[in-house]
Every structure is written in structure tokens, then in C-alpha cells.
Amino acid sequence: xxxxxxxxxxxxxxxxxxxxxxxxxxxxSEREQFVKWLRESAVHVAEMLRIAHVHNALAQxxxxxxxxxAGSAAETVVEFPQERAxxxxxxxxxxxxxxxxxxxxAIAASxxxxxxxxxxxxxxxxxxxxxxxGERREVxxxxxxxxxxxxxxxxxxxxxxxxxRIVLERGRALFRVEKDPHxxxxxxxxxxxxxxxxxxxxxxxxxxxxxxxVAEGRVLVAPLxxxxxxxxxxxxxxxxxxxxxxxxxxxxxxxANQQLTLGRKGALEAVRKVDSQRELxxxxxxxxxxxxxxxxxxxxxxxxxxxxxxxxxxxxAARRVSGVFDTSDPESFVAFVQTVVAVRVLRATDHDITIAxxx
Amino acid sequence: xxxxxxxxxxxxxxxRWHTPLRRFLIGKTALPVADLxxxxxxxxxRLLRYGQTELVEQPQAYLFKIASNVAxxxxxxxxxxxxxxxxxxxxxxxxxxxxxxxxxxxxQREIERAINTLSPRYREVLKLQFAEGLGHSEIAARLxxxxxxxxxxxxxxxxxxxxxxxSELPGAVNHGRR
Numbered sequence: 001x002x003x004x005x006x007x008x009x010x011x012x013x014x015x016x017x018x019x020x021x022x023x024x025x026x027x028x029s030e031r032e033q034f035v036k037w038l039r040e041s042a043v044h045v046a047e048m049l050r051i052a053h054v055h056n057a058l059a060q061x062x063x064x065x066x067x068x069x070a071g072s073a074a075e076t077v078v079e080f081p082q083e084r085a086x087x088x089x090x091x092x093x094x095x096x097x098x099x100x101x102x103x104x105x106a107i108a109a110s111x112x113x114x115x116x117x118x119x120x121x122x123x124x125x126x127x128x129x130x131x132x133x134g135e136r137r138e139v140x141x142x143x144x145x146x147x148x149x150x151x152x153x154x155x156x157x158x159x160x161x162x163x164x165r166i167v168l169e170r171g172r173a174l175f176r177v178e179k180d181p182h183x184x185x186x187x188x189x190x191x192x193x194x195x196x197x198x199x200x201x202x203x204x205x206x207x208x209x210x211x212x213x214v215a216e217g218r219v220l221v222a223p224l225x226x227x228x229x230x231x232x233x234x235x236x237x238x239x240x241x242x243x244x245x246x247x248x249x250x251x252x253x254x255x256a257n258q259q260l261t262l263g264r265k266g267a268l269e270a271v272r273k274v275d276s277q278r279e280l281x282x283x284x285x286x287x288x289x290x291x292x293x294x295x296x297x298x299x300x301x302x303x304x305x306x307x308x309x310x311x312x313x314x315x316x317a318a319r320r321v322s323g324v325f326d327t328s329d330p331e332s333f334v335a336f337v338q339t340v341v342a343v344r345v346l347r348a349t350d351h352d353i354t355i356a357x358x359x
Numbered sequence: 360x361x362x363x364x365x366x367x368x369x370x371x372x373x374x375r376w377h378t379p380l381r382r383f384l385i386g387k388t389a390l391p392v393a394d395l396x397x398x399x400x401x402x403x404x405r406l407l408r409y410g411q412t413e414l415v416e417q418p419q420a421y422l423f424k425i426a427s428n429v430a431x432x433x434x435x436x437x438x439x440x441x442x443x444x445x446x447x448x449x450x451x452x453x454x455x456x457x458x459x460x461x462x463x464x465x466x467q468r469e470i471e472r473a474i475n476t477l478s479p480r481y482r483e484v485l486k487l488q489f490a491e492g493l494g495h496s497e498i499a500a501r502l503x504x505x506x507x508x509x510x511x512x513x514x515x516x517x518x519x520x521x522x523x524x525x526s527e528l529p530g531a532v533n534h535g536r537r
Binding site: 008011012015016018019021028031032034035038039041042043044045046047048049050051052053054055057058059060061062063064065066067068069070071179181182199 | 380395396398399400402403404406407411414415416417418419422423426466467470471473474475478479480482483485486488489490499500503504510513514515517518520521522524
């Protein structure tokens with residue numbers, strides 16, 4: 001370690017001590033350690049004095065009003081446990097095999113659990129929200145959080161005093177979470193749990209994998225050993241900061257415009273950088289296709305519409321297309337396909353359109 | 360521990376070694392940061408001479424008391440090296456000095472510049488602490504994060520600012536000299 005590194009390290013340690021000096025009365029052994037540290041090196045002393053200067057500079061600074069904090073986003077944590085540890089989410093799922101759990105959570109969820117009086121739904125089973133094929137719905141919850149449900153999505157809202165819990169049974173939804181650090185906002189889906197405070201993210205459980213996309217704020221993905229830990233955010237908080245997520249080893253940070261796909265085996269792919277606007281275009285009624293097969297495009301479009309498209313042959317089904325479409329306008333997709341490849345369009349009924357390759 | 364309690368303790372704590380710290384930082388004998396290394400060397404040697412038991416009682420009070428003493432001696436020596444600015448400066452009280460406006464202005468500007476090198480999140484945390492006087496838990500609640508990360512933000516900010524403020528030290532410490 002060269003001199004510069006030693007100094008930087010001493011500075012970090014000094015800052016740490018400074019905070020500790022402020023945080024509370026230090027115990028005898030802590031003070032002993034502090035003295036020991038000070039007496040180790042003149043550099044330690046120098047850095048301690050410098051940190052005092054920095055503190056003083058901040059304390060006498062008078063122009064805070066001019067300091068912009070624009071862009072300071074909520075910091076959020078995502079946790080995922082390897083396995084579903086307890087059947088606490090209702091016995092209806094008890095018979096299913098253990099699965100990995102995922103939690104997207106805010107560090108803030110670990111705040112002291114000072115009982116905030118909040119509105120909560122009377123029934124412990126909560127209210128069920130469901131959208132059908134072709135239906136999209138926006139719902140504002142009692143806490144001010146906004147949910148946007150894509151078609152064929154089913155979720156239950158289970159708000160309680162300490163937690164705001166959403167069980168996403170299928171489909172996908174965007175969650176714009178109203179900040180309430182005392183009451184973590186938890187989304188569970190198929191063994192995946194997403195916890196957040198004051199951020200916006202989407203959870204997609206249409207397919208095999210669960211996809212978490214963060215639009216705003218920052219999240220951390222980490223193993224969560226027990227589901228129980230989730231429902232007691234206050235407890236981890238009172239034990240001195242951090243929560244399961246921040247303590248968990250192997251945490252993966254996800255910030256705005258990042259996406260994480262969680263496989264069935266709990267294996268994580270690398271965090272991807274995405275354009276969240278684009279990834280979440282569905283929340284605005286747009287379908288962004290980026291080199292996907294016609295079959296996949298049709299499957300996606302069909303969710304949004306009563307008009308159902310089919311593809312007649314495998315060659316056409318496997319063909320890849322890119323483009324941006326209005327989710328409520330399958331005809332435009334058909335028209336688009338016609339421009340890139342010769343297809344026949346067969347209309348059995350108004351709601352049943354089949355496209356096929358021209359031999 | 361509630362925030363109120365935390366703050367009360369903080370203020371108790373601060374009072375106990377406030378005076379030496381304050382004298383060290385902004386008294387008339389306060390030093391430019393450039394001299395800190397030399398001063399620290401001396402403070403370090405004196406710390407070694409104290410008994411462990413004694414120091415452990417109130418390490419921070421001792422540290423800043425010693426530092427303030429060393430700084431005073433230092434600045435006395437410095438004054439004798441720079442006789443021109445010593446007489447009137449020695450009698451000044453830092454807080455209410457119209458003459459110091461220019462120095463203060465430049466020091467405020469310098470601190471502002473340094474703070475603006477931090478990213479928004481760090482600035483916000485500092486602002487909540489110093490402008491609004493919030494405790495770590497309150498800041499955490501406000502920002503939807505944990506007290507632990509708030510501390511991390513503050514610690515990192517200090518480290519960064521320490522480097523930023525290295526060359527140009529904020530006014531107060533320059534009051535005694537130059």
C-alpha cells in the first residue's frame with residue numbers, strides 16, 4: 001500500500017470514527033479502540049482533524065438553498081431468497097414445491113417500525129383485481145400507490161398496518177409506489193417477492209421467467225433466506241440499520257434502466273442495462289418488438305385484443321420482426337408483416353385472423 | 360433509539376468536547392489545512408504521552424484539546440513569522456467581522472463548489488442533515504432508505520469533501536492567519 005492509499009484508508013476510517021462519535025455514546029471498548037487507532041499513526045490523527053474540518057465546513061455553510069438535489073432517486077433493494085421458506089402466503093400454495101423467492105425492496109423498509117396509522121383493507125385476503133384479455137387497468141390504492149395492470153393479470157391487494165402486500169398471481173403490472181418507509185410495499189409473484197418504497201418498477205410473470213424492470217430508483221437483488229423476514233421489516237430496522245437485503249451476501253444492485261431476469265431455478269442472469277421507457281412501453285399501450293419471432297409478437301398482441309391473430313406455418317412463425325406497435329391495433333401489425341414478407345391474410349371472423357406464408 | 364434521543368445524546372456529546380473542537384476549528388488560532396500534517400505530528404506525539412486510561416475516558420475531548428493547544432502554539436509561532444497580520448487578527452472574534460466578509464464569501468463559494476462535486480443523492484443527505492438538522496433515521500425515512508445507508512452517504516461525502524477541500528480550506532480555519 002503506497003502513501004496515497006494509506007492516507008485514503010485512514011481518511012475512510014476517520015470518517016467512520018467521526019460518525020460513530022456522533023451516533024451515540026461509545027462504549028468503553030469502542031473508546032479504547034478509537035484511542036488505539038489514533039495512536040497508531042500521525043496520519044490517523046491528521047485525517048481525524050481533517051474530517052473535523054470537513055464537518056465544520058458543512059456546519060458553517062449557509063447556502064444550502066442553492067444546492068440542488070435534483071436527480072437524487074430513491075434507493076431501493078431487491079432481495080431474493082433461494083427457496084420459499086415458509087408457506088406464509090396462504091395455504092392455497094402450500095402444496096407446491098419450494099421455489100426461489102425474490103424480493104425487490106427498499107432499504108428504507110428497515111426503518112424503525114413506528115406504527116403509522118394507515119388505511120388498510122379489512123379482509124386479510126384482500127381485494128382481487130383482475131384484467132381480461134384485451135383489458136388494461138390502472139388502479140390507485142388507498143396509500144396513493146398506482147398499479148397498472150396489463151391484460152390477463154390477476155393480483156390481490158393485501159394491505160395491513162405494517163406492510164403493503166400485493167400478490168401477483170399472473171401477468172404483469174407496473175408499480176408506482178408511494179413512499180412509506182414504515183410500511184414496505186411488497187409484491188409477491190410465484191415465489192418471487194418484490195419489496196419497494198417510493199420507486200417505480202414492473203414485475204412480469206407472463207412467461208417462464210420473472211422479469212423485474214426498474215424505471216426509477218435503485219434496487220438491490222440479494223438472497224433472502226426466509227419469507228418471514230419480509231413481513232417484519234421493523235424488526236431488522238430496530239437492530240441497527242440495514243435489512244436482510246443489505247446484509248445478504250451476493251447482493252446485486254439494480255438501478256433505473258436495469259433489468260433482471262430470474263429463472264425458475266433461482267439462477268440469475270447478469271443485470272442488463274435496458275431502456276426502461278422502451279421495456280415498459282406496454283404501460284403506455286405500445287408494444288416494442290426487437291427482433292422477436294412473429295409467433296412471439298402475436299402472442300403478445302393477442303393479450304391486448306379481442307381480435308386474435310394466428311400464424312399458419314412454422315416458417316412465418318419463426319420469422320423475426322422489429323417495430324413499435326399500438327397494442328390495441330393488431331391490424332397494423334398484420335399490415336406491417338405484409339410489407340416485409342408476402343403473406344396471405346385469412347379472416348375467419350372479425351375476431352379471428354390467420355396469416356400464412358405465400359408458397 | 361429514537362431520533363430525538365439520538366439528537367439529545369449527540370448534543371450532550373458535542374457539548375462535552377465542543378469547546379476544544381470549536382477552538383481548534385474556528386478560534387483565532389485555527390490553522391490552514393496545509394499545516395495540519397505538521398500539527399498532527401505533534402498532536403500524535405502528545406497523544407502517545409498521555410496515559411491510556413485517561414484518554415479512553417473522553418478520547419475526542421482530549422484529541423481536540425491537544426490539537427487546539429498545538430494549533431495555538433503553532434499559530435503563535437506563525438504570527439511571529441508573519442508579524443504584519445498578527446496584531447489585529449489576534450484580537451478578532453471570528454463570528455462577527457465585517458472585515459471577514461470577503462474571506463467568508465470565498466470560503467462559502469469554495470464549500471459550495473466542493474458540495475457540488477458530489478452526486479445529487481449525497482448532496483441531498485448532507486442538506487437534510489445540515490440545513491434541516493435531521494438525524495440519520497429521519498433522513499433515512501425521508502429518502503426511503505436505511506439509516507445505515509445514510510451513514511454511508513455521509514461518510515463517503517466526507518471522504519470526498521476532504522479531498523476537495525484539501526487545497527482551499529474554508530475560511531474559518533484561515534481566520535487566524537494570512
